[in-house]
Amino acid sequence: MNITDFDIYGDLLKKESGLVLSQDKSYLIESRLNPVAKKWGYENIGNMTNALRAVPPKELIADIVEAMTTNETSFFRDARPFDIFKDTILPYYMKKPSANKHLRIWCAAAASGQEPYSLAMLLKEEAAKMPGWRFTITATDISNEILEQAKGGVYSQFEVQRGLPIMFLMKYFTQNGDKWTINDEIKKMVNYKYFNLLKDMSVLGKFDVVFCRNVLIYFDQPMKKDIMERISKQMADDGFFFLGGAETILGITEDFKSVSNVRGLYAKHDSHHVEQVQVAVAAN
Numbered sequence: 153m154n155i156t157d158f159d160i161y162g163d164l165l166k167k168e169s170g171l172v173l174s175q176d177k178s179y180l181i182e183s184r185l186n187p188v189a190k191k192w193g194y195e196n197i198g199n200m201t202n203a204l205r206a207v208p209p210k211e212l213i214a215d216i217v218e219a220m221t222t223n224e225t226s227f228f229r230d231a232r233p234f235d236i237f238k239d240t241i242l243p244y245y246m247k248k249p250s251a252n253k254h255l256r257i258w259c260a261a262a263a264s265g266q267e268p269y270s271l272a273m274l275l276k277e278e279a280a281k282m283p284g285w286r287f288t289i290t291a292t293d294i295s296n297e298i299l300e301q302a303k304g305g306v307y308s309q310f311e312v313q314r315g316l317p318i319m320f321l322m323k324y325f326t327q328n329g330d331k332w333t334i335n336d337e338i339k340k341m342v343n344y345k346y347f348n349l350l351k352d353m354s355v356l357g358k359f360d361v362v363f364c365r366n367v368l369i370y371f372d373q374p375m376k377k378d379i380m381e382r383i384s385k386q387m388a389d390d391g392f393f394f395l396g397g398a399e400t401i402l403g404i405t406e407d408f409k410s411v412s413n414v415r416g417l418y419a420k421h422d423s424h425h426v427e428q429v430q431v432a433v434a435a436n
């Protein structure tokens with residue numbers, strides 16, 4: 153692919169989704185966009201590129217963005233954030249004198265649903281310790297196709313073997329041939345919505361805990377900063393913010409501060425509840 157054509161896709165992806173494509177990834181454009189070109193009746197990517205130079209239909213742009221997203225995920229990915237959520241964050245809320253007993257969680261790049269369903273299973277397990285509490289899990293993504301998969305809750309043998317404890321597989325899934333479907337009691341705990349992180353977040357409401365893992369890694373520094381700072385505005389003052397293992401706030405924003413000893417866990421910079429949580433983390 154020549155540089156001018158590459159720039160057309162690079163600019164479009166950055167503007168529409170935040171994704172930054174380096175020139176060495178031009179092979180990705182070829183392999184992922186060939187099926188999009190075919191679907192739209194273009195003989196090759198070159199012809200589709202010409203269409204983009206004019207006024208392309210917004211459905212074509214959405215298909216291109218969708219094809220370029222990386223949806224890699226797994227149940228209980230990296231394990232530790234989920235242990236911290238169960239052993240430290242939930243107990244924090246249990247102890248908190250709370251008038252409305254409502255915990256609002258947002259998975260901001262939910263992909264095929266393993267992350268929100270992992271949280272839903274944990275909440276189901278812990279619910280008996282939190283009588284009277286309501287849990288809302290909002291799970292969003294920019295890809296409609298991956299959201300449809302997430303809503304279906306059907307996983308391959310390979311997917312359920314990655315990170316999902318066998319006890320949860322037996323308890324919360326039903327086997328159909330070589331596929332496993334997550335049970336309705338877990339499915340209905342998660343509300344899936346299309347949402348682009350570049351857009352106005354106030355439409356989503358406020359949250360106590362936000363998981364925004366393994367998506368900002370694809371964005372540049374100003375975009376990461378902008379998204380993190382807008383997320384912080386959607387969070388309760390004593391909320392918690394989880395990033396992926398290779399992501400950090402350091403050098404990007406001061407709207408959050410680290411919860412020491414826990415890589416990837418943050419609180420709002422002016423919150424006072426962090427010390428309590430740090431002590432609890434150290435004790436677990």
Ligand SMILES: C[S@@+](CC[C@H](N)C(=O)[O-])C[C@H]1O[C@@H](n2cnc3c(N)ncnc32)[C@H](O)[C@@H]1O
Nearest residue numbers: 169221223224225261263294348349365366367
């Ligand atoms: C690698 S997956 C991460 C899934 C999960 N959070 C995890 O850590 O396993 C990244 C997801 O971010 C989504 N994504 C990419 N750009 C986005 C944007 N601008 N707004 C919302 N979601 C986006 C992709 O569609 C993809 O499903």
